[in-house]
Amino acid sequence: MNAIEISSLKKTYETGDEALKGINLNIKKGSFFGLLGPNGAGKTTTIGILTGLVNKSSGEAKILGHNIIEDFKLARKSIGLSPQEINLDVFFSVRQILLFQAGYYGVPQKKAEDRVDTILKKLDLYHKRNETSRHLSGGMKRRIQIAKALVHDPPILILDEPTAGVDIELRHMLWDYLKELNEAGKTILLTTHYIEEAEKLCDEIAIINNGEIIKQGETKSIIKEVSLNTIEIEVEESDNLKLSDNFKYTTENKIIKIQTKEVNKEISTIIKEIEKTTTINNINIINSSLEDAFLKLTNK
Amino acid sequence: MNIEFLTFLRREVYRFMVLYKQTIVPALLSSLLYIIVFGETLGNKIPKEYFATSYMSFIVPGLAMMSVITQAYQNSASSIMQAKYLRFIEDILIAPLSGLQVSLGYIIGGSMRGLICGLSILIMCIIMPNTDFKVDNWLLTLLYLLTVSWTFSAFGVIIGVIAKSWDEIGSFSNFIFMPMTFLGGVFYSLEMLPGWAQKVSLFNPIYWMINGLRYATLSIEEISYITSLLICIGFSTIFTIIASYLFKKGYKIKS
Numbered sequence: 436m437n438a439i440e441i442s443s444l445k446k447t448y449e450t451g452d453e454a455l456k457g458i459n460l461n462i463k464k465g466s467f468f469g470l471l472g473p474n475g476a477g478k479t480t481t482i483g484i485l486t487g488l489v490n491k492s493s494g495e496a497k498i499l500g501h502n503i504i505e506d507f508k509l510a511r512k513s514i515g516l517s518p519q520e521i522n523l524d525v526f527f528s529v530r531q532i533l534l535f536q537a538g539y540y541g542v543p544q545k546k547a548e549d550r551v552d553t554i555l556k557k558l559d560l561y562h563k564r565n566e567t568s569r570h571l572s573g574g575m576k577r578r579i580q581i582a583k584a585l586v587h588d589p590p591i592l593i594l595d596e597p598t599a600g601v602d603i604e605l606r607h608m609l610w611d612y613l614k615e616l617n618e619a620g621k622t623i624l625l626t627t628h629y630i631e632e633a634e635k636l637c638d639e640i641a642i643i644n645n646g647e648i649i650k651q652g653e654t655k656s657i658i659k660e661v662s663l664n665t666i667e668i669e670v671e672e673s674d675n676l677k678l679s680d681n682f683k684y685t686t687e688n689k690i691i692k693i694q695t696k697e698v699n700k701e702i703s704t705i706i707k708e709i710e711k712t713t714t715i716n717n718i719n720i721i722n723s724s725l726e727d728a729f730l731k732l733t734n735k
Numbered sequence: 736m737n738i739e740f741l742t743f744l745r746r747e748v749y750r751f752m753v754l755y756k757q758t759i760v761p762a763l764l765s766s767l768l769y770i771i772v773f774g775e776t777l778g779n780k781i782p783k784e785y786f787a788t789s790y791m792s793f794i795v796p797g798l799a800m801m802s803v804i805t806q807a808y809q810n811s812a813s814s815i816m817q818a819k820y821l822r823f824i825e826d827i828l829i830a831p832l833s834g835l836q837v838s839l840g841y842i843i844g845g846s847m848r849g850l851i852c853g854l855s856i857l858i859m860c861i862i863m864p865n866t867d868f869k870v871d872n873w874l875l876t877l878l879y880l881l882t883v884s885w886t887f888s889a890f891g892v893i894i895g896v897i898a899k900s901w902d903e904i905g906s907f908s909n910f911i912f913m914p915m916t917f918l919g920g921v922f923y924s925l926e927m928l929p930g931w932a933q934k935v936s937l938f939n940p941i942y943w944m945i946n947g948l949r950y951a952t953l954s955i956e957e958i959s960y961i962t963s964l965l966i967c968i969g970f971s972t973i974f975t976i977i978a979s980y981l982f983k984k985g986y987k988i989k990s
Contacts, residue, residue, distance in 0.1 A: 448990060480990075486829040489990045508831035516829055522822035526750050538742025539830035583826070 436500050438464045438591050438622035439485065444494035446480050446646075454480040456646040457494060462624060462639075464499075464590075467617045469637030469654070470626045473733055477646040478626040479519060482595050486516045498591065512540055515584030519595040519626075521576045523568035529579055530555065530564040533586050540587035547586070554582045557612070574601045581609070591622045598632060610636060630729050634658075644733045663694040663727070666702060668709060669717040676712050678705070698722075740836045743827065747844025751810055758810070762802045762852040763859060769798050770860065773922060787955050792860075792868040796948040797921030799856040803880055804912055804941065807849030807888040811841045812904045815895030824988060834983025838892055842975060845888025846881060853880040857952065868952070875951035875960075882967035883944045887912075889974030896981045896988060915941045925957050940966055 439462040446455040455477045462468045472478050483489030485496055485503060496503045498510040524532050530551060537547035555561040558578045568576060577600065584592055597613070598606045606629075613636060617623050627633050633640055634654060641651040650657055663683075668691045670676065676691065678684055682705065684693040691709070695701050698720055709715055751758040774791030781790050818824035827837055857876070860868040870876050898904050919941035925933050936942045937958075947963030950956045982988075 483990065487989075488825055488828055490985055508833075511829060511831040514829070518822075518825060520822055522825050524823045524826070525817075525821060526753060535742055535746050536826060538745070539739055539826065539832065541738045541831070543738060 436464070437461045437497075438466070438499060439624065440495075440497040440500075441481070441485075442495050444481070444484065444496055445492045446477075446484060446489065447492045454646050455484075455492075455494075458643070458646070458648050460641055460648060460651065462622065464622055465617070465620055466639050467613075467623045467637050468625065469633035469640040470624060470643060471630065471633055471640055471729055472626075472643035476643045476733075478643060479595060481643070482516070482593055482624070482626065486514055486593060487511060512587070513589055513591050515587065515589035515592050517580045517584040517592070517594045517597050519599065521573075521580060523576060523579060525568060528565045528567055529560060529571070532568070532579070533582055536583045537586045540589075542587050550586060550588065551582075554585055558582055574605045577601050577605075578609075581612075585616075590620070591624065592616065593624045595626050596628065597625065598627070598629065606632075642729060642732050650732050658727075659696070663696055664698045665721040666693045666695065666698060666705065667691070667719040667721065668693070668705070668715055669719075670709060671714040671716060673713070676709065678708050739830065739832055740840065743830070743832060743836070743840040744843055747814060747840055748847050750814060751844070751848045758806070758848060759852060759855070762806050763855055766798045766802055766856045767859065770795065770863075770866075774866075777922075788953050789867050791866055792953060793924070793949075793955075794922055795857065795860045795866075795868050796952050797916075797919070797945045799853045799880070800883060800919075800941070800945045800948050801916045801921055802856055803849040803853040803884050804887045804916060804944075805908065806852045807845045807884040807886075808891040808894075808908060808912065809845075809904075810848040811845035811888045811891035812895040812898070812907075813891075814844065815841060815892060816898060816901060816904055819895075819988065828985070828989065834981075835979045837982045838889075838975065838978040841892045841895070842885060842888045842978060845891055846884040849884030849888060850877075850880050853884065870952045871954045872951045876948065878964065879944070879948045879951050879967065882964065882971050883948075886967060886971040886974055889971060889978050892978040893974060893981060896978070896986060912941075915939055916945075918942070919945050920957075921945060940970060943967075 439460065441458060441460040443457045443459065444455050445457050447453050458477070458481065470478050470481065480489055484491045485498065487503065487507060499513045501510040501513065503510045527535070533551040533554070534547050537550060542550065552561065555564055558581065560575060560578055560582065563571060563575060568579065571579070577597070581594070581597060584594070598609055601609070610632070613623060625633065625637060637654050639652065640654050640657060641648050643649070670689055670691060673686050673689045673691065676686065682693050682695070684691055693705060706715065770791060774794055778790030815824065818827070857870060860866055861870065894904055894907055918936065919939050920936065925936055928936065943958065943963040943966045946957050947960050947967065950960040
């Protein structure tokens with residue numbers, strides 16, 4: 436059984452906007468899954484449907500085998516959501532917000548208190564437990580959002596832009612924590628604008644664009660399949676240099692930029708070809724990234 | 736009842752209890768001022784034959800009901816509006832709670848506030864010096880306070896869900912409930928009105944509610960208290976069904 440199964444999911448808003456055009460997506464248990472896409476691609480709509488914030492138009496979705504409509508209580512109990520927008524209750528202290536949150540998912544009071552305190556300490560918020568959210572910094576609010584998602588110990592975490600607006604130090608701290616949670620067995624579905632974040636954390640990704648999944652698979656495979664590595668070679672003289680048609684390259688200021696999928700296979704051939712004409716001063720290899728793949732697939 | 740629902744209910748009650756200076760105290764204070772100003776000053780000038788009790792006691796049930804209506808409506812409508820505005824309603828919408836449970840959480844929360852305010856006003860008037868106010872039938876009194884509170888709390892839920900702005904919530908309170916309450920016999924007996932106005936008053940449900948409570952407390956029965964009770968139960972049932980349906984469908988709160 437998959438953690439999340441989505442089939443032929445469609446959403447058309449009242450305005451006529453077709454946010455999802457029948458997407459299919461399977462997320463394995465225990466995976467760290469990234470759902471990437473430009474603004475308005477359908478990421479938040481997908482998450483909204485899974486969590487009950489958005490009504491689907493058609494199609495089906497299951498969380499750990501529980502249908503999100505017919506078995507919505509079991510489906511929702513399996514999920515912890517950290518939404519993109521900060522949405523903290525302004526009336527209560529941080530600790531009280533988390534205790535209520537745990538209670539909404541059926542966690543008994545005593546157990547909830549222990550869990551809340553543990554999470555607050557883990558996220559370095561324990562000293563702020565009696566403050567209301569108005570008195571917290573942006574980074575702290577973001578951490579409380581994540582604490583809210585975790586407080587009922589769900590097997591699946593859905594994190595919509597969990598590190599948006601946080602500083603680098605905190606981002607790295609959250610990355611480490613999320614990795615730790617994933618290693619402990621939690622399935623994580625992440626959406627992010629930081630492609631580096633997805634590349635670093637996600638073992639599998641799906642790229643969504645205009646309401647359609649345009650690519651899904653292992654992160655490394657997608658990078659390898661879609662984008663090209665770049666070999667930069669600085670030469671003594673580039674004016675009369677001509678490489679065979681097998682290579683796609685550009686020359687600028689005595690630097691030849693060659694794009695290839697297989698660096699190891701092709702670099703010796705390239706070097707030989709160049710050395711027939713000129714001397715090589717320096718070689719620099721730039722590995723392709725998920726960002727390249729993302730931009731290529733979304734035509735940005 | 737499960738932990739999920741009870742937690743939500745606790746949150747709703749805790750919210751107005753934490754804010755008691757905004758939610759409970761002003762209601763008591765304004766009722767006290769009405770009683771002192773209207774009861775003491777106006778009461779002495781109104782002929783005694785209109786009422787079976789002192790004028791000050793006569794107006795207490797109406798004032799209690801006025802407070803119950805306002806507080807119950809305001810509680811659920813503003814709680815939902817705040818949650819929508821600051822988006823923490825999403826915590827409730829994604830929780831494993833049914834539409835009925837969510838609506839009942841808000842309704843009972845509002846009802847509790849209305850009930851506490853109404854009861855506090857009645858108790859305050861009993862212990863106040865120089866008044867002959869009393870409660871003849873506590874059980875019926877509680878039943879009236881609860882059903883009226885429930886009715887307006889449920890109505891507040893409906894408006895809270897539908898309303899796009901605070902203005903819309905305030906408009907119902909200022910332009911509908913306030914005139915209906917004042918024209919519902921808080922300060923006068925139906926006999927004091929001309930014939931046509933008496934007939935019109937009978938179409939005002941708040942008139943029935945006030946007179947029901949007046950019967951329960953002072954045993955003054957201008958109209959059938961049974962009919963009055965049935966009206967309260969009928970409205971509370973209808974509004975609860977509508978509120979629950981709105982949450983089930985996510986009307987105006989889900990995309």
